[in-house]
Amino acid sequence: MDYTEIAHLAVKAAMDAGADEAEAYLTVEDYLSLTARMKEIEKVERAGVTGLGLKVFKDRRKAYVTGTGLTARDLKVMARRALDYAAETCEEESNRLCEEAVGTSELTVFDTDLARQDLQTKIDLLLRLEGAAYDRDPRVKNTEEADYWDGTFEKIHVNSRGLVSREKKTHCGLSLSVLAMDGDERQVGAQYQAVRYFSKISPEEVGEEAARHALRKLGARPVKSQKAPVVFDNRIGLRFLGYLIAAVNGERVALNETFLAGKVGESIAPAHVSIVDECDREGGYANSIVDGEGIRTENKNIVSDGVLTTYLHNLHSALKLGALPTGNVQRGSYEREGALGAHNLYLAPGKSSREEILGSVKSGLLVTNLMGMGLNIASGHYSIGASGLWIENGQITHPVERVTIASTVQAMLMGIEEVADDLRFWAGSGSPTFKISEMTISGE
Amino acid sequence: MQEPISTATEPPFWQSENGLLSRESVARILEAGLERGGDFADLYAEDTVVTALTRRDRKIRDIQYNVQRGVGIRVISGKVVGYAHTADVSQESLLEAARTAGRIAKGEVRSVTVELANAKLHALSPVAQYPDQAASSAKVDVLLRTDEAARAHHSSIKEVSVMYRDVVQRLLLATSDGKLAEDERVRTSLFCSAVAALGSDRQSGSGRIGGMKGFELFSEISPESVGERAAAQAVKMLTAGPAPSGQLPVILTNGWGAVLLHEAIGHGIEADFNRKGTSKFSEMLGKRVASDIVSIHDTAMIPNHWGSLNVDDECGETRETELVRNGVLTSYMYDRYNAGLMGKDGWGNSRRENYRCVPMPRMTNTIMRNGPHSFEDLVRTVKRGFYAADFTGGQVDITNGQFVFSVSEGYLVEDGKITAPVKGATLIGDGADVLGKITMVADDFELSFGGCGKNGQYVPVGLGQPHLLISSMTVGGTKG
Incomplete structure (x- = not known):
């Protein structure tokens, strides 16, 4: 089936039904997933999902309708329904296609080697993954789940202004969570890897790291409630960047719903802090050329030398705030219209080593795991469950659990005292280890 | 129970296309799944229509209409599960999906016979007005009323967002041991979030209603009340001070406070974790897991409630299951696959997000019933403590029992009185430890609802409890 042709037919159906402008977004997905546990395969899943989302604009109103039926009749029904619904929405200047959403683009990140791998090779990877964890220490005694997945994801995005944007990517990955046990105590350690090329998969590394995380939690206990420095491990730093991304979402900023509203141009962090959003990073997992509204993506610093330089805008928020769309509408499955987000996002690495940062902590917490939601985006207030390792005079003394850390994200940003040089990426985005001068730790 | 007075507008695809998924054709598909020697096969066909409207910035910003039609086929051979799903619902494609799922069994092709009879099905949740028959303008009106009520509540309300969502889901389920069921699940909900601002301080609030019911939801509870609650x-x-930090007595709200039951013990006693022995509650059947005034049930049987089910997602008969009696763990929650491997022959907690998903043991409506005390009795006994009046949600680590929940509305309790509002904080504890510290249970049971994520699958769940007093818990605020 020629999916580009179908996408064009969908746009035509919408225009024929009376739309002023229209856009079709079709995704074709194939995947395999394998689950194993205790050296036995427990689950084999295979599937393909193809579907189409149709966005119509009429008199500055819009609607989004999706379906999996792709016959000419299905497309006509969708188009008619979309126009009926659009009539119920309110007029809005941004209910139209972007002027810049034109032209042809194609991005292919396709691993031909992946298609050549047979099922047994993939099953063997899972056995190696789990084996690596068990080989590390006899206290690794149980497995929650070992998973392998791979697939292809293709998207075709066309509109009535002439945009034809195609993207086709392969992906594969592994994840493992194992239990370390000591007496009555059980602690879980989890690790994953998501890559575009089969040759990059490294089961031994992932397995060993899952085991290491479980083992180092054994003997964890709460600490006394206190104010102390908190170091975010490079495993978890990305969560912190996620708060920032939520707070610079132009849709929220336009409605004054975030604590960073009105702060562009101001220093929100010390001068050694820069936060980067890249769309064409060498080997980047989340590279892209055109965003979910058909706008060309671009590299940018969101925070540059401590100064908040930009929000992320779609056409709607850009028009509201007199800015330009930033090419940050992230769009996966056809089922959703897409939402503002970053591409390959990272906190720029600093000069100190991780050891130097830990060594500088007189008494404080190295956080390796977070639990819960934590953030009130309107006010920036932050409180979340944490576990990790206690540091005393620069030395790790014991694992910590059942504590919370609290502050405001504003104070945490200003309090980033040091950033390490150990930047690590997780499926596109990443963070080095960094130290925040003080947070409230609640425990015993 | 009254008869439904209307039915959904469009029939599911298996009724509109002649003979597709007839009893005979479903049997043939299951047989194809078993032809290489699997022990069990099931089919889950779904025709779901979701309509969602969003109002923001005083405007109807989005209308989304999603149709999800497809079939998932599972084959179990020994311990191994094969799963395939397809949105292409021709008989050939379904037979192919069945054979794909069945490939986990390695035997020579053989002939098997499957015969199907209707499974037992409750009729718990009659729908008075199907939401797909309500006019879009009526839904727009619900959003408007909610929005205006929130703004009218107070001049400090600056922004209001309102989301309306209805889901009409039709299912056809069949199992190779001979059960066939057709069910319908209709859910309607409304969510409002409001932002109040005073100087540079901004605070948000939320309100929501929902049920396994149709558009009649809004004649039972007014949209205005949802807006007012959020505002x-x-x-x-806005006037809240910093939340306290440290160990304190905590009173949990009725209704949504039952996030405690869901996180502190619910997940930990789902059968999959216990078959694997990875839960803190593994090997704990018959043992003390809570104080002796605590009894907990999971019930799919509450009429029209969010997590109720007429039949589970493996054709299992749904029911009320006692989980904890007077502090002692009496049962795990089972799906068919894990029950089979654990030597149990009853289940009813099998659920999946949609046809693309393999079923898992999940909660339905998890509840604790009334105790003897009034809410005021609970408050009176607390000299210095924390009242958690609303939450945004929770999370648990199954292996060590550690759980959190995020409080979105909190108050200090001082000398037996609820006093100043304090900002949100995370509460953290260990499941059995915290349940063991429940010292008083009030008599004001209330139901609530939410969504629950597990292994990437999201399902609607219900919750309910009266006010509870926990003698000591870690409160994660900033004020020592």
């Missing part, structure tokens, strides 16, 4: 919470939090 009132945002305004209260």
